[in-house]
Amino acid sequence: MDSTQRGLIMQRWSVVQQALIPELRWEVGPLTPRLEKVIHVLEWVRIEGFVESAWRGVGRSPHDRSALASAFVAKAVLGLTTTEALTERLQMDRALRRICGFSMWKRLPAPSTFSRAFDQFAQAKLAQRVHEALVKAHLGQALIGHISRDGTAIVARERPARKEKTPPAAQAKRGRPRKDEVRAPRLKTIARQLGQSLTEILAALPKACDRGSKCNAQGYKINWNGYKLHLDTADCGVVVSALLTSASVHDSQTAVPLALMTQERVTHCYDLMDAAYCSAEIRDHSRSLGHVPLIDHNPRGGEKIEFDPAQKQRYKERSQAERANARLKHEFGGRQIWVRGHTKVMSHLMFGLLGLTADQLLRLLT
Structure with missing residues (x-):
């Protein structure tokens, strides 16, 4: 399904290809395909339209934050591993320096300036806000056939956080209650999320680095230290929503918040999920939003319920989620994470998702 405004895409592509790129070639010389x-x-x-400057005319003016933000997007697209590699490339590559918006007659900012700017962008959730605006602008008015939901492992270069021990007074009592004892029922995570707002759900999800385990696409069990990235991918291959949690968080615990995030951005008909999301609560929540849930049944020792032929054919399209995960890791820096902490790791991944989203929109031209 063509879920984009093709006329707008063709107009913007034509302007860049026929006006902007020839002008840059005349100014800085030949451009490589990657540039x-x-x-x-x-x-x-x-x-650059989302970067805010905090300078009020007192003291020395800071470096242009718009150029620094553009440089981090270029870093993800070019597959540069570290900030030092980015600054070294900018020093040598006159064309890249001009593309990002740095002045040709001023000294390039030091690597420490890039690091401070990245921390500011991460705290302000700059890449998340830009991605949300990009999705709403190009898919917000379209009808999307289905959304494919999946989680993928994100390996981090940091130690897993120590788990805090629950005090004895806060621990649930084990065993059967006494005859005169009344215990409050314990709600499971998904059932509790159904009565919370999106902000409350996101605040309650674990976000610290820890150890995770899951079965990959080939059915083999893998273990890693780090995080888990959960994506909602449209049928056209564009990532609509993204959520980063601790590696130990089960995929099913992110189905409700992802559904709420996606509901605010696009309109779609089907929710495609694998057996990890097999839950009556998730199915009911999907139907309450006006969607048709297609979730692979987990028999849990019983008899497996198969899809009918039409549902089975549509469920095969869930491979879009796997392709989005693979492209993010192999082409846009998802495997090369040197920052630490949930906020910075999420910002690093979102800069890559910005490149992936724009590139996927361009691929829809062919």
């Missing part, structure tokens, strides 16, 4: 890709991505995301 042309950076130009297209930056023109699509327009991240």
Whole structure:
């Protein structure tokens, strides 16, 4: 299904290809295909419109935050591993320096300035806000056939956080209650989320680095230290919503918040999920939002319920989620994470998702 405004895409692509790129070639010389890709991505995301300057005319003026934000998007598109690699490339590559918006006659900011700017962007959730605006602008008015939901392992270079011990007074009593004892029922995570707002759900999800375990697409069990990235991918291959949690969080615990996030951004008909999301509460929540849940049944020792032929054919399209995960890791820096902490790791991944989203929108032209 073509879920995009094709006329708008063709108009913007034509302007970049026939006006902007020839002008840059005349100014800085030949451009490689990767640099042309950076130009297209930056023109699509327009991240400079979301950067706010805190300088009020007192003291020395800071470096242009718009150029620094564009440089981090270029870093993800070019597959540069570290901030030092980015600054070194900017020092040598006159074309990239001009594309990102740095002045050609001023000294390039030091690597420490890049690091401080990245921390500011992460705290302000700059990449998340730009991605949300990009999705709403190009998919917000379209009808999407289905959303594919899946989680993927994110390996981090940090130690797992120590788990805090629950005090004895707060622990639930074990065993059967006494005859005159009344115990309050304990709600499971999904049931509790159904009565909470999106803000409350996101605040309650674990976000610290820890150890995770899951079965990969080939059915083999893998273990890792770090986080888990949960994505909602549209049938056209564009990632609509993203959520980063601790590695130990089960996929089913993110189905409700992802559904609420996606509901605010696009309109779709089907929810496609694997057997990890097999739950009556998740199915009922999907129907309450006006969607049709297609969730692979988990027999849990019983008899497996198969899809009918039409549902089975549509469920095969869930491979879009696997392709989005693979492209983010192999092409846009998802495997090369050197920052630490949930906030910075999420910002690093979202800069990559900005490049992936813009690139996928361009691929829809062919």
